[in-house]
Amino acid sequence: MSKTQERIDAAPNGPSVQGRVAGPVAPPRVSARRRRPGVIALSLALIAAGGAGVAVLLFQVGDRTDVVTVVRDVEVGQVLTARDLGRASVALDADVKAVRVDDLKSVVGKRAAVELKPGSLLAPSQVTKDALVKAGEQLVPIGLEPKQIPATALVPGQKVELVHVPAQGATDTGAGGGGGSGGAPRTVEGRVVKASGAAPGTGVVVVDVATAVADGPTAAAWEAAGTLRLVLAAPDGS
Template sequence: MSKTKERTVTPSANGAPPQRPVAGPVAPPRVSARRRRPGVIALSLALIAAGGAGVAVLLLQVGDRTPVVTVVRDVQVGQVLTEQDLGEASVALDPAVKAVRADDLKSVVGKRAAVELKPGSLLSPSQVTKDSLVKPGEQLVPIGLKPDQVPATALAPGQKVQLVHVPAQGATSVGDDGKPSDSAQETIAGRVVKASKAAPGTGIVVVDVATVAADGPKAAAWVAAGALRLVLDAPDGR
């Protein structure tokens, strides 16, 4: 609705009635045109182009998938892998992730699991081994460790350990000949084969340690007497 400007007319000298106000046209407001800013336009075009390039890169990454080997059922440490334990999946694989390619599936069948494998995980080359975790001439000794005896460093298959005989206070250490031993601390070298998770409630961790066959019975006797402690060796014996 346009606004009008009223114009007032005074009465004439002869007494004639005054005329009604006459409406006159009002000039429309002058609108100034905005100046175009070339810099803003150029920046907008650059942002649009960058956004399009980012979408293109994302689509390329999503489309770049690699067929890899996956684990489809639980596999215990030392268990021989079969084709039924493994599957295939196509995933967008980060270069930093080492995974067995689907083309190499048959190369891992028949090898042993070096760690516990869980369904839904990718299989990496370091998780399998062609060597038996318990070698000929060795025995496997299960050792239960209380929460205060478990090292803060997570136990993993292959770690070298020392089984230390710690007799109860006042007890005498017995040597291989059945006679009292002067050695205060007798040790047995071993290697971790598997370490369980802490048992609910007790927190006890069971560690399977491989020792030479001659030391297996002795280590088992120490465990039964509650006189054994497990000590981790430094990596590579250093």
Template structure:
């Protein structure tokens, strides 16, 4: 054997056997695109829009807040208001709600409470008055009403009433409803100043009624004799 063949055979024996053909370029891994559901996208957009609307509403409410006067202590009917009775608060209000604005606080200090004021409530212009609840030339008569004599309509300060004299039985010749025959019913015009809550146990309500000074003693006498009844006037005072 020739040397050339020996070298060729040795080279063949020492070479690495082929790997089944020539390898081509390696392709990158194939990534499948995730399908996006239209419903999820719509929900996401709706949530984003709702969040933006909520922020807008909050900002609008903050910008529209109003400084108002509040009541911080119990104030009885007729009591003169002081700065210690009042406070301030910032809140969003409906335009239909009538309140005293914080800038007008000084204008209500020194006025009287026309109704009983409770802590935590807003102060409205109708709840204060510059007039004394019992005016010059008037007297205050307390009227005690039994449960069956208390009107179902709430008694509020300023409400006009009539104090009616209803004579008892055995006081003379009487007609219908205890009224003496041929004589007009005696009445006294009055105005509610305050009405107390019903007393525990008895249910009696005491109503402070302002009358003319000349009528006060008569009304008190009727009350003492148990012949007085309280009648509400029409809302317009007629």
């Protein structure tokens, strides 16, 4: 036997290694993922809720009302003009009362029943066709110090009583007087037309009160003498 043949026979695997054909490789087994019905149901519920929310939002955006707005400062009693008013399209709550754009012409020429500020919606109750000081009335300005101002806000149209409080030891026989020192104090009926803000430093509030013509000078004399007090009347005026 030749040395070459001996080396071939001594090879570990011999010629059969070269003739071996590799078989197909099996793919790794992947276990199927377990389905979770609870997670699927929750996902569907969230999708449905999101769709409903979008639908409601689109409905609210589409359901808008054209209303009248205030674009300039308007004092109490001032006649409204077209320049004082604007318009806006808003999603209006059913409980909110606002003048519709279709009724804009009906409020032009009326008077502001309250002080109007830019950016606010105009409500029907904020305008009036009547003069704030009517025939047979006079306007009396009343200055109130901080301790004399009611905690309840004073608003136009509110009924009040102007009470004469004589100085200590004095009798009620001055201007507009007539009552004795032990009698009931004199009063004058009035109606708030406007109340200013508190003055810087002093805190004094000026209230314009409409009174009967016969009572105007009396109330003015009480105010000048510092013997006048303002009292809120009952809502029904009694």
